[in-house]
Amino acid sequence: MFFLMLRQSFVKGWRRKVLATATIVLAASLITALMNISIDVGDKMSKEMKSYGANINLVPKSENISLEIGGVDYNPLEGQFLIEEKSLPKIKEIFWANNIVGYAPFLKTGAEIGGKPGRIPLIGTNFDKPVAVAGDEEFRIGVKVINPYWQVNGAWPADDEGDSILVGALLAKERGLKVGDRIDLRIGGRSGSFTVKGILSTGGSEESALVAPLAVVQKMAAMEGKVQSVSVSALTVPEDKLSRKARRSSEALDSLEYDRWYCTAYVSAITHQIEEAIPNIAARPIWQVAASEGAVINKIQLLMIVVTIAAFIASGLGISSLMVTTIMERSREIGLTKALGAADSEVYLLFLSEAALVGVVGGLLGCAVGALLSQVIGLSIFGALISFNWVVIPVNVTISVLIALTGSLMPSRLITRLYPAEVLHGRR
C-alpha cells in the first residue's frame, strides 16, 4: 500500500516532482564539479605522500637568487656557490645508503648555437656512469638510472665522450635538428663542436634544452669538478604522524621519537642525513603535486565549501516552498488517509520518502552534469581533463537527500495540523 501511494504521487504530480528534481540537480552539479576537482588533486597529493619512493633535490645552501628567463639562467656561473662533484659519493655513506637508488648531478648554463644570437639552455649531467662508493662496486649514477621514463630517439651518449650531445625534442623541432647533425656551441669565449646523438623526450623543461655529458659542460663553462644541483632518487616509507611532526620541526621530537624517526626511511630522515653528510647543501623532497596544484586547491576548497552551503540553503528553500503547495493541494488525500487510521508518523514517512526519492534522482543527475562541468573547469584551470572519482557519487547523493529532507522537514509539520473532518468537509 505504501509503495503504491508513493508511485501514485509520482505519476499524478510529476510536474512538481520534475521541478523539485531540477532544483536539486542544479545544486548537486555545482557541488559535484568542485568536489571532483578537489578530490582529484587531494588524491594525487596523498598518493605522493604515501608512495614508496621520492625524488630529492640537492642545491647549495647559499644559492644565489636565480635569474632564469625563458629557461636560461643569466646568472654568471663564476660567482655562484656550487657543489663539489667529488663530495657526492658521500650520499651513499648515510645510514639509509642502501635506499639510495641513484643520483644525477646537473650543471646548467646557456650556449649559443652556430653563432646565432640567443642563449639556449645547456644542461650537463651524467647519463649512466659507474661510481666507486664504499661497499658498492657496481653503483651507477645518472639520469638513465633515476629517470627511466626519459626517452631518447637515437642513442644515449657515453659519459666520457667529448663531442656527443642530446637535443630536446621541442628544440630539435624548432631548429630542424636531426640525429647525426653537427652543431657548434659557444659559451662566452669558449666553443666546441658536437654531433647530435639523439633527440630527448622527457615531458619537462629539458625538451627545449641541449643535454651534454657533465664533464664537457664543466670544461666549456670552466667549472671543473662543480655541479649546480643533484637529483637523488630514494626508496622511502610513506609519511605518517611521526614524520609529519618531524617535518614541522625536528626539535619537537623527544629523543626516543628522534631515534625512531632517524632510523625509519622517511624522506625527511633521508634528506636530513644527506645534509649531515655533505656540508653546505640543502636537500628538499620534490612534492610535485603539492607544489604545483596544491596552491590553487586550497582556494578551490574554500570556494567549494561556500558554494555547497549556498546551494544547500537555496535549493532547500526551493524544495520547501514546493512542499508547502504539495501538502496544501493534497490535503484531502492526507485527511482521508488519517481518517482511515494512518498515524501522523506514517503520513510523514510518505512525504519524506517522496522527498528522499527526489533527492536520490536529483543527486544522480547532478553527478552526471557536474562531471561534465568539472571537465570544463579542469581544462580552464589546469589545462587537463580530470578523471571522475566514483566516491563523489555517494557523497553527492547523500548531500542531495539531505537537502531534500531538510527542505521538506519544516513544511511537513503542516500535516499534523490537518484534521480529517475539516479537510474532508472542505473548510480548509
Place this chain on the structure above:
Amino acid sequence: MFSLRINKEQMEKSMLSYLVHFLHAFISLSLLTGLLLALWRPARGEKGAAPLFYSLAAGLVIGAAVNPVALRLETATGARVLLFGVAAVAALAHAALLPVMRKGRAVVLVKWWGALFLAAALAAVAAYSFVGHVSEQALTAVTVLNTELILNVAGVLVGMGLMVLLVPVVAHLGEKSTRRLVCWLVLISSLLLVAQWAADVLLGLMRLEMMQLTSLRLSFVAKVTKYLYVLPYLQALLVALLSAAFFLRRQTPSAEELQGMQKAERRKARSRVVFELRWFKWAISSVCFVIAIFLYYDLHATRPRKITPPTMLTPDASGQIRIKIAQVNDGKLHRYAMVTDDGHVVRFFLVNRSLGQGNKIGVVYDACMLCGDMGYLQEKNEIICIACNVRIFLPSIGKAGGCNPIPLAHNIQGDEVVVTSAELDKGARYFSEVVSRKVKDPVSGKELESGKARYRHDYKGRTYFFESEESGEKFLKSPETYLGQQQSRFYRTDGFQSQVN
C-alpha cells in the same frame, strides 16, 4: 621515477578500521543506554527519561575533550586511569543498586542518579577511546579533501548510524521483555566492562608507579588484554539474546481469538504482530551485520603479513649446505631454514640481485639488524621488510646497513652457493623461533629432548641442556673443558660483525 600507485585495498582497510573501532568503542554505550531506557522509560515517561540523553551528551563532550587536553599536558596515562576508574566505579555502584527492590522515593532517586552517572561515564570512556584512535591514525595524509578522508568519515558515519539505531531497538525490546532479564543484561554487560576497565586502570597505575608490580596483577592484565577481542562479540550476542527473548515472549493471537474480535480490533491485533516482528527482524539483522563486520575485520583484514614458509635444509656430513644457482636466479625470493644444535631455527634467503642482468646472488639472513626477525617479503619484484615496511633496493641486498637483511658469509663454488652450518649457527641469535630436538648433555653425554630438559645454561650465545643440576653446575665452572674454544654467536645489539675474524 616512482609511479603513484592507487592502493585501493589499503583505503578500504582504513575505512573498515574506522568503522570497527567506532563500533568497538560505542557498542557497549548503545547497549547499556537502550537497557537503561527500557528500565526507566515506563516509570518516568518519555519526557522524564530525557535527562539520560543530556548526561550522555555531557559524557561524550567530556570524553572527547579530555583526550586532546591530556595529550597536550602529557598526562595521557593519568587521564585514562582516572576516566576508566571513575567509569568502573560508576558501573559497579549501579550494578550493586540493581537488586535493591524497595520502592522508597529516596531509593528510586539514588538509582536514577546512578543510571545518569553510569551513562555519562560510559559515554566519556567511549568518546575518549575513539578520539584516541582517530588522533593516532590521522584521518587523512593531506589537508585537501581526498578519497581516503571521505571513506574514513563514511566509516565513522556508518558506525554512528548503526549505534544510534541500536538504542531505540534495544529499548523497545527491553520494554517488552521482563524487568528481570533486562536487569541481568545490565549486570552482565556492566561486569564485562568493569573487567576491561579494571585491567586498564591496573596497568595504568603500575605504569605510573602508584601501585606495585606483582606477577598476579600483571597476569590479570595480560589475561584480560588477551581476551579483550571477544568483548564486542559478547555485547552483540547480548543484543541477540534480548531479541530472542523478545521473539519468544511476543503475543500472537490465535485464529479463534481473532475470529472473536471485531473487525477494527482484529486489524489492530494483526498490525501489532507485524510491527513486533519488524522490530525483531531489525534487531537480528543489525546484530548479524555488526558481527559479520567484526569477523571480517578480525579474520581477514587485520591478518598480519607473513613470510612464506621456508624450505628446511640439513647440512651434509662436512657441515655444508649447497644450493644450485640455477634454482635461485629467477628473481624470486628463495627462503631456507636450518635448525641449529640447540634448536634455533635460522632462516636465510637467496635472491638474484642483479635485476635480471646476470647471476649475482644475494645470500642473507632473513632478519633485520634494526627490526628483528619478522623477515622479508617479496611483493611485485620488491623486497619489503615486514616490520617497518621499507622497500629494499634489490642490488643492495647482501650489504649491511639500513634496514637491509643481515649479510650471510658464503662461498660460490662453480654453479653452487655454499653456506656452512657453522656460519648459520653464529646467526642463530638473530632469530627467536626455537624447536625441540635431541641434544646431548655436554658434561655427561646423555641424550635429552631439549624442550623437556629442566636445566639449561647459555654460554657465548648458545644454549646447553643438562640432565641434572650437578652437571649444570660443573659446566658453569669451566665451560671450556667441555666445549673447547669457540667463537661467540652474533647478537643484534652488537651491530653487524664482519665474518672475517
